[in-house]
Amino acid sequence: MKNIQNIEPNLVLKSIEKLSMAFKESELTDQNKTKILHSLREETKVVKDFLHCSDDEAWLFSVMFAMSISGKDTDLDSLTQYLSCNPFFIVSLSPVLESLVSKRLLIKNTGYDMKVIATRFHVSNYVFNAISLNKSIPKNDHFEDVYEVIERVNEMICEREKNNIPTDELFTEGLDLLKREAKRFKLVQSILDFNLYEDDTLLLVHLCHAFANDSNEADIERYIYYVYDSMGSKIRAKKNLFSGQSQLIEQDLACFVDDSFYGGKELALTDKAIDLLFSEDLGALEKSKPFNPKHCIFIAPEKIKPVSLFFNQEEKKQLDLFFELLEENNFKKTITKFEKMGYASGLTFLLYGDPGTGKTQIAYNLAHTTNRPLLLVDISSIRDKYVGESEKRIKQVFKTYKQAKDYYDQCPILFFNESDALISKRYEVSSSVDQMNNSMQNILLQELEDFEGILIATSNMNMNLDNAFERRFLYKVKFHKPDTKTRQLIWQSKIADISDKDAKKLARDFLLTGGQIANVVRKYTLENILKDSLPNIAELRELCTNEFFGKNDRMIGFKK
Numbered sequence: 225m226k227n228i229q230n231i232e233p234n235l236v237l238k239s240i241e242k243l244s245m246a247f248k249e250s251e252l253t254d255q256n257k258t259k260i261l262h263s264l265r266e267e268t269k270v271v272k273d274f275l276h277c278s279d280d281e282a283w284l285f286s287v288m289f290a291m292s293i294s295g296k297d298t299d300l301d302s303l304t305q306y307l308s309c310n311p312f313f314i315v316s317l318s319p320v321l322e323s324l325v326s327k328r329l330l331i332k333n334t335g336y337d338m339k340v341i342a343t344r345f346h347v348s349n350y351v352f353n354a355i356s357l358n359k360s361i362p363k364n365d366h367f368e369d370v371y372e373v374i375e376r377v378n379e380m381i382c383e384r385e386k387n388n389i390p391t392d393e394l395f396t397e398g399l400d401l402l403k404r405e406a407k408r409f410k411l412v413q414s415i416l417d418f419n420l421y422e423d424d425t426l427l428l429v430h431l432c433h434a435f436a437n438d439s440n441e442a443d444i445e446r447y448i449y450y451v452y453d454s455m456g457s458k459i460r461a462k463k464n465l466f467s468g469q470s471q472l473i474e475q476d477l478a479c480f481v482d483d484s485f486y487g488g489k490e491l492a493l494t495d496k497a498i499d500l501l502f503s504e505d506l507g508a509l510e511k512s513k514p515f516n517p518k519h520c521i522f523i524a525p526e527k528i529k530p531v532s533l534f535f536n537q538e539e540k541k542q543l544d545l546f547f548e549l550l551e552e553n554n555f556k557k558t559i560t561k562f563e564k565m566g567y568a569s570g571l572t573f574l575l576y577g578d579p580g581t582g583k584t585q586i587a588y589n590l591a592h593t594t595n596r597p598l599l600l601v602d603i604s605s606i607r608d609k610y611v612g613e614s615e616k617r618i619k620q621v622f623k624t625y626k627q628a629k630d631y632y633d634q635c636p637i638l639f640f641n642e643s644d645a646l647i648s649k650r651y652e653v654s655s656s657v658d659q660m661n662n663s664m665q666n667i668l669l670q671e672l673e674d675f676e677g678i679l680i681a682t683s684n685m686n687m688n689l690d691n692a693f694e695r696r697f698l699y700k701v702k703f704h705k706p707d708t709k710t711r712q713l714i715w716q717s718k719i720a721d722i723s724d725k726d727a728k729k730l731a732r733d734f735l736l737t738g739g740q741i742a743n744v745v746r747k748y749t750l751e752n753i754l755k756d757s758l759p760n761i762a763e764l765r766e767l768c769t770n771e772f773f774g775k776n777d778r779m780i781g782f783k784k
Contacts, residue, residue, distance in 0.1 A: 234355075234358045235270050236270055236271065236274045236355055236358065237355055237356070237358070238267075239264075239266075239267035239268075239270040239271050239286075240267075240271060240285075240286040240289050240290070240355065241286075241290070242264055242267045243264055243267055243268065243271065243282070243283050243286035243287070244286045244287050244289065244290035245290075246260050246263070246264055247260060247283060247286070247287050247306075247307060248287075248290075248306060248307070249306070249307070249308040250307060250308065250309075251307075251308045251309055252307040252308070252309040252313060253309065253310075253313065254313075257283075260283075261279055261283060268282050268283065271283075271285065271286060274355075274360070274361065275327075275329060275351075275361065276327075276361070277323075277324070277327065277329070278320075278323075280317075280320045281320055281323060281324055281327075281329075284317060284320050284321070284324065285324055285329055285330070285347075287303070287306060287307070288303075288324075288330060288345060288346075288347060289347050289352070289355070291303070291306060292346045292347040292352065297344035297345060297346045298344060298345050298346065299343060299344045299345075300314050300315070300343065321345060324345075325345070328348055328350075328351075328397075329347070329348065329351050330345045330346065330347060330348065331345065331346050331347075331348050331383055331389070332344075332345055332389075348379070348383070349379055349382070349383075350375075350376060350379050367405065369409075370405075370409040370410075370411045370412060371436055373401065373402070373405050373409060373412060374429055374432050374433050374436060375433065376401065377398050377401060377402070377426070377429045377430075377433075378429065378430060378433040380394055380397060380398055380401075381394065381398075381426070381430055381447075381450075381451060384450060384451055384453075385450035385451070390453055391451060391452055391453040391454075391457065394426070394451065395422045395423060395426060398422075398425075398426050398429070399422050399425065399426075402415065402416060402425070402429070403416065410504075411432075411501055411502070414500060414501055415428055415429065415432075415501070418471070418475060418477065420471045420472065420475075421471060423451075423461065424470060424471045424472050426451075427447070427472060427478070427491075428472060428477060428478070428497075430442055430447065431478055431491060431492065431493050431497075432493070432501060432502075434492070434493075435492075435493050435498065435502065436502075441481055441490045441491070441492045442490065442491050442492070443489065443490060444465060444480075444489055444490065444491040445462075445489050447491075448461045448462055448465075465491070472491075476494050476496050476497075477493065477494060477496065477497040478491050478492065478493060478494060478497065479491070479492060479494050480492075481616070481620075517599055517624045517628065518617075518620050518621075518623075518624050519601065519602055519606055519617050519618075519620055519621050519624065520599040520600060520601055520602060520621060520624050520625075520638075521599070521600040521602055522597065522598075522599060522600075523588075523591070523597070523598040523599075523600060524597060525591050525592050525594075525595045525596055525597060525598070526592075526595075528588045528589075528591055528592040528598070529592075530588070530589045530592045530593065531585050531588075531589065532717050533582045533585060533586060533589065533738065534706065534710045534713045534714050534717070534738065535582065535703075535706075535710065536704065536706070536707060536710060539701065539703060539704070542699070542701050543586060543701070546573065546590060546699070547590060547593060547594070549571060550571075550590055550593075550594040550596065550637075550678065551594060552594065552595075552634060555571075555594075555635065555678075558571070568673070568674050568675060568676065569676045570674075570675035570676045570677050570678070570679065570698075571677075571678050571679070571698060571699075572672060572675060572678075572679045572680075572681075572696060572697045572698045572699070573678075573679070573680045573681070573697065573698070573699045573700075573701070574647075574681050574682075574683065574689075574693075574697040574699070574700045574701070575587070575680065575681070575682045575683075575701050575703060576682065576683040576684070576685060576689070576700070576701070576702055576703065577684070577702045577703030577704060578684065578703065578704070578705050578737060579684050579737065579739065580737030580738055580739025580740050581703035581704065581705060581706070581737050581738060581739070582703060582738050582739075583682040583703050584641055584642075584682055587637070587639050587641070587680045587682065590637065590680070591637050591639075594634075595634060596634050596635065596636055596637050596678070597628065597632050597634070597636040597637070598636065598637050598639055599624065599625060599628055599636055599637065599638050599639060600639045600641060601621055601638065601639060601640045601641070601643075603640070603641075603642070603643065603645070603646070606618055606621070606664075614660050614663075614664055615660070615663045615664055615667055618646075618664050618667050618668060619667055619671075621638075622638075622671045625638045625677060629676075629677055635677055635678055636677070636678070637678045637679070637680055638677060638678065638679045638680070639679075639680050639681075640679070640680070640681040640682070641681075641682050642682060642683070642684065643681045643682060643683055644683050644684060644685050645661070646664060646665060646668055646681075647665070647668070647681065647683060647685075647689055647690055647693045648685060648689070648690060649689070649690045649691075665690065665692075668693075669692055669693065669696060672693075672696035672697075673696065681697070705735065705737055706737065706738060708728075708731050708732055709731070711730070711731035711734075711736065711741070712724075712727045712728050712730075712731035714731075714738050714741050715727040715730050715731060715741060718741060718742065718745040719745060719748075726761050726764075730764065730765070730768065733765075733768075734765075734768040734769075734771075736768060736771065740771050743771060744764070744767045744768055744771055747767050748763065748764050748767055751763065751767075
């Protein structure tokens with residue numbers, strides 16, 4: 225059993241509780257306020273020291289904290305009822321409330337309530353969380369690390385989203401905070417050194433917050449909608465970003481995610497921005513995070529069970545070359561040589577031919593033998609009914625692969641299994657679906673043109689490959705149905721005690737692929753387990769016949 229650590233008592237929370245309960249329904253006046261504070265002078269000092277504020281600010285904050293626990297904003301009327309006091313006394317507290325707002329201990333929100341202008345207050349999330357977690361609040365907003373600064377600015381953005389502060393105040397306070405902390409934190413100074421407009425600076429901090437929280441993407445339309453408080457400013461902000469006139473876009477600090485073939489709506493830091501801002505802090509951290517591929521299935525090489533495969537001499541010659549090329553030392557030498565010669569430093573393989581001939585398994589065997597992670601593209605999850613989504617997702621696959629290359633010590637394999645729909649001849653556009661398919665192919669062609677790494681694609685097609693893809697694949701291997709001798713070897717590898725005579729006869733009589741033979745053997749094994757009987761060649765032949773779904777070409781030669 226783990227040792228349970230002693231948790232220090234939350235003295236601030238206890239003190240706030242005592243103060244708020246003492247003032248509740250106290251029929252508050254200046255006279256009894258003094259008496260209450262005197263009787264709770266120790267609790268008042270605890271709250272004062274924690275918040276860096278005055279006596280009046282300490283007790284009034286405690287009351288507002290108690291009222292904020294319900295999650296609702298507090299107006300002057302509800303404060304009057306809580307204290308059971310004269311409304312004019314509450315009005316006299318306005319300077320104290322405004323002082324708490326100026327210190328960002330309270331958030332002020334002015335809006336309409338039943339067509340009447342109303343002013344409400346609530347405890348800021350930053351302060352509420354600090355008290356709840358028994359975490360100190362630095363005096364004058366001096367933070368322990370740069371990520372607390374980013375978190376605080378992003379909290380201001382969230383407050384603007386709730387319409388708690390006006391846009392001008394958000395920009396002013398956000399920039400003031402960054403300027404105060406620039407001398408202490410290199411990342412903040414780097415942000416200011418870009419000399420961006422104030423709204424671009426704030427957006428850059430928001431993107432830094434997204435990156436630090438592992439998403440690196442921000443819904444820019446949502447951001448603009450909530451941050452800007454007038455229709456004109458919203459439209460100008462959108463126009464600047466989507467037209468590429470924003471300083472963030474011009475200086476290559478931010479880019480739209482997957483916007484090559486359609487209008488992107490998610491903004492992210494570019495690799496350049498990440499290198500400039502986070503290289504020192506996150507280099508080791510990124511390696512410690514689990515890799516989370518999008519639209520790909522990660523398969524570790526040690527989890528792959530290799531399978532013995534048999535091919536004709538020409539196929540075997542080419543496949544042996546692949547295993548040799550992907551051996552780590554050879555791969556590094558190949559990439560270095562390609563780069564010196566000005567070639568794209570990628571190895572791309574297309575394995576095509578009849579189903580069941582070993583195309584998929586050879587990719588798994590390559591990954592296992594060369595100890596390379598395999599990223600299996602989940603093609604079914606890429607295709608989407610909404611316009612632009614499929615294109616976005618295939619772009620994300622290659623982005624994921626680039627991240628995987630940086631994450632793993634050995635270059636992984638990007639595996640497009642059964643990629644017929646992606647590399648077949650392009651359609652004459654007659655529907656939005658045709659347009660989507662062609663757009664996806666255009667993206668794939670573009671990515672293959674300058675691909676760096678290892679990519680394997682398989683296809684069951686023989687003749688329908690789009691011409692534009694032919695030169696994009698460095699190696700193209702056609703897999704044929706196994707000949708009689710190869711089928712015999714496959715039978716003998718699957719059934720250890722089969723005789724040479726029976727294996728040769730099965731190979732001669734049934735034109736099965738390796739995949740079909742594997743299916744027959746599995747069913748054969750299951751039936752003999754159920755019957756608890758010895759192998760029976762007649763049953764095996766019957767299973768071979770049934771494997772053809774009634775096709776007439778299942779046997780060759782003469783029946784006896």
